[in-house]
Amino acid sequence: MFSKTKGAAFMPYVCCGDPNPEFTLKLAKALAQNGADAIELGIPFSDPIADGKSVQAASARALVAGMTPKKAIGIIGKLRKEGIGVPIVAMTYYNIPFSFGEEKFAVELKKAGAQGLIVPDVPIDECGPLSAACRKAGLDLVQLATPNCSDGRLRKIAARTKGFLYAVSVVGITGARGRMDARAIRLVKRAKRMGVKVAAGFGISSPAQAREFEQAGADGVIVGSRLADLYSRFISGKLIGERRALAAASKFAREMKRACLG
Amino acid sequence: MKKYFGKFGGQFVPETLVMALQQLEHSYLTVGKSRKFRQELGRLLRTYAGRPTPLYLAKKLTARGGGAKIYLKREDLLHTGAHKINNAIGQALLAKMSGKRRLIAETGAGQHGVATATAAALLGMECDVYMGSVDIARQAPNVYRMELLGARVIEVASGSRTLKDAINEAMRDYTASFETTHYLIGSALGPHPYPAMVRDFQSVIGKEAKGQFAAAEGGVPDALVACVGGGSNAIGLFFPFLNEKVKMYGVEAGGDGNGHAARLTGKGKPGVLHGMKTYLLEDRHGQIADTHSVSAGLDYPAVGPQHSLFMEQGRVKYAEADDSEALSAFHLLSELEGIVPALESAHAVAFALKLARGMGRGKSIIVNLSGRGDKDVDHVRKIEGER
Numbered sequence: 001m002f003s004k005t006k007g008a009a010f011m012p013y014v015c016c017g018d019p020n021p022e023f024t025l026k027l028a029k030a031l032a033q034n035g036a037d038a039i040e041l042g043i044p045f046s047d048p049i050a051d052g053k054s055v056q057a058a059s060a061r062a063l064v065a066g067m068t069p070k071k072a073i074g075i076i077g078k079l080r081k082e083g084i085g086v087p088i089v090a091m092t093y094y095n096i097p098f099s100f101g102e103e104k105f106a107v108e109l110k111k112a113g114a115q116g117l118i119v120p121d122v123p124i125d126e127c128g129p130l131s132a133a134c135r136k137a138g139l140d141l142v143q144l145a146t147p148n149c150s151d152g153r154l155r156k157i158a159a160r161t162k163g164f165l166y167a168v169s170v171v172g173i174t175g176a177r178g179r180m181d182a183r184a185i186r187l188v189k190r191a192k193r194m195g196v197k198v199a200a201g202f203g204i205s206s207p208a209q210a211r212e213f214e215q216a217g218a219d220g221v222i223v224g225s226r227l228a229d230l231y232s233r234f235i236s237g238k239l240i241g242e243r244r245a246l247a248a249a250s251k252f253a254r255e256m257k258r259a260c261l262g
Numbered sequence: 263m264k265k266y267f268g269k270f271g272g273q274f275v276p277e278t279l280v281m282a283l284q285q286l287e288h289s290y291l292t293v294g295k296s297r298k299f300r301q302e303l304g305r306l307l308r309t310y311a312g313r314p315t316p317l318y319l320a321k322k323l324t325a326r327g328g329g330a331k332i333y334l335k336r337e338d339l340l341h342t343g344a345h346k347i348n349n350a351i352g353q354a355l356l357a358k359m360s361g362k363r364r365l366i367a368e369t370g371a372g373q374h375g376v377a378t379a380t381a382a383a384l385l386g387m388e389c390d391v392y393m394g395s396v397d398i399a400r401q402a403p404n405v406y407r408m409e410l411l412g413a414r415v416i417e418v419a420s421g422s423r424t425l426k427d428a429i430n431e432a433m434r435d436y437t438a439s440f441e442t443t444h445y446l447i448g449s450a451l452g453p454h455p456y457p458a459m460v461r462d463f464q465s466v467i468g469k470e471a472k473g474q475f476a477a478a479e480g481g482v483p484d485a486l487v488a489c490v491g492g493g494s495n496a497i498g499l500f501f502p503f504l505n506e507k508v509k510m511y512g513v514e515a516g517g518d519g520n521g522h523a524a525r526l527t528g529k530g531k532p533g534v535l536h537g538m539k540t541y542l543l544e545d546r547h548g549q550i551a552d553t554h555s556v557s558a559g560l561d562y563p564a565v566g567p568q569h570s571l572f573m574e575q576g577r578v579k580y581a582e583a584d585d586s587e588a589l590s591a592f593h594l595l596s597e598l599e600g601i602v603p604a605l606e607s608a609h610a611v612a613f614a615l616k617l618a619r620g621m622g623r624g625k626s627i628i629v630n631l632s633g634r635g636d637k638d639v640d641h642v643r644k645i646e647g648e649r
Contacts (some may be wrong), residue, residue: 030492047421047534048430049430049433050434060420060421069548070547082608093534095533095546098534099544118278120277121276122274123276123277126273146276146277148278148282149281153281168277170438172434178470
């Protein structure tokens with residue numbers, strides 16, 4: 001997932017099915033062609049408590065348009081069939097795999113071609129059954145660490161995580177921020193010392209911010225809300241002005257990728 | 263403290279909140295158990311909130327039922343009009359003594375928002391209350407009351423625009439603000455330690471009722487009845503009786519027969535929402551369902567995790583009363599006893615009347631009359647005018 005040579009991986013978040021499945025396929029493809037090193041694919045949930053307005057709105061649009069966990073897994077399979085080779089990490093909230101059946105969910109994600117899974121409302125203390133299901137399926141369950149983690153806690157999270165450690169770069173929820181918290185940069189440095197791959201995300205919205213994290217040693221930079229803000233301007237109902245939306249997303253991806261290279 | 267009630271409960275929250283909740287648990291176990299805290303809370307409940315509340319034998323309601331004696335635990339007489347103040351003062355005092363300066367809360371019917379705004383005014387704290395836009399429309403007087411008390415009411419227009427979404431938004435706020443802010447959850451739900459802490463603060467209801475019943479009739483009642491939204495008034499009444507030979511009934515909102523809010527008696531199944539594993543209503547894809555009840559306070563798709571355990575153990579029986587039964591009880595209690603109940607509590611009254619009918623004359627029931635109906639008067643008049 002992370003380039004061995006230079007800079008940080010650019011990992012955009014895409015809410016699956018916003019505003020329709022066809023656009024998600026095209027958006028993922030455009031992002032991959034314009035510098036994305038991995039894609040975090042959000043499987044929308046009705047009550048996304050870790051998300052700010054942009055991702056909430058994207059999730060709501062996707063659900064109204066009929067997106068389901070099963071269809072989202074189908075889209076991962078489709079991306080693979082269409083030759084999109086970048087790693088895909090699914091992101092959702094715990095009730096989705098819990099309701100689906102954790103083992104079945106992990107197996108089907110893996111079978112479709114996903115490498116990992118992020119579930120922000122399952123901290124390490126509660127991750128037992130989901131970890132077991134993912135391990136069995138060969139899927140990386142990515143753990144999240146936050147700026148207010150003690151060193152002891154961070155060490156435990158780093159020991160538990162698979163694939164990479166998700167360094168949450170704000171004290172709060174997702175959503176573009178003008179300025180980054182100094183504690184977030186420190187978190188990346190602290191996590192790096194524990195010998196794991198670290199991707200920073202939450203609140204990162206500009207190339208300059210991405211560069212800050214790259215310079216702090218992050219192996220990856222995750223950007224979601226800003227991207228949703230960019231393309232959602234072209235949405236009306238289930239329709240979207242695809243050409244302009246994809247052009248805006250592609251341009252943003254190129255800028256972010258350049259920043260991630262350092 | 264134990265994080266789970268059987269397999270229910272837990273702490274399913276973003277990592278940011280794990281530390282915040284550990285701190286809260288620590289405060290509760292140290293500050294919250296201190297003599298100074300206990301004394302001050304006791305003093306405020308007595309001199310400010312109006313405890314103890316009476317246990318009233320409703321003779322005409324009993325006669326109407328034609329069976330067991332019906333006692334009403336008069337939480338409706340408390341300051342701000344509902345049991346919610348017990349928990350609001352408890353948590354607000356804990357927050358204040360733990361160095362927080364701001365309170366946030368969610369509210370459905372508005373009662374918990376009013377109680378929190380009141381506690382904030384009393385203790386000199388800032389207060390923001392999240393409320394769904396559907397609830398703002400049907401509980402307008404309570405919105406103004408919160409503002410009068412100096413709180414800011416923040417409209418939540420996402421999702422089903424009711425209590426569930428107000429909780430989401432309050433949790434998002436708390437994730438960013440926990441260093442200075444306490445999230446004052448209004449029911450015995452949410453991530454650990456809230457369900458246990460709220461239950462403890464509400465247990466004053468059952469403790470008092472136990473002593474009052476023993477003084478009035480001797481022994482313990484045969485049955486307890488309370489409505490269950492999140493379940494705090496029910497667990498507050500039930501908890502001190504758990505080891506007694508007393509039947510317990512939690513009454514859920516049956517709504518209009520369609521997308522109702524019956525999680526324990528209806529189509530609910532275990533899931534995870536608002537930081538806890540518990541019975542909840544969801545669609546076949548795992549998305550949380552929209553609920554409907556005539557009473558905003560019962561319009562909630564999940565339930566406090568200890569109720570899920572009680573249901574599976576069979577310790578508490580869960581039943582439902584639908585909108586029209588609740589509305590009938592609303593009128594009946596007003597006319598027979600001169601007590602206008604909250605629509606939430608009217609669900610309990612409706613069920614208790616049926617229960618009393620099936621029980622012998624020598625038996626007794628305590629119904630938790632959890633709130634008064636002033637807030638519902640306009641709403642009921644409006645919906646009945648439309649019928």
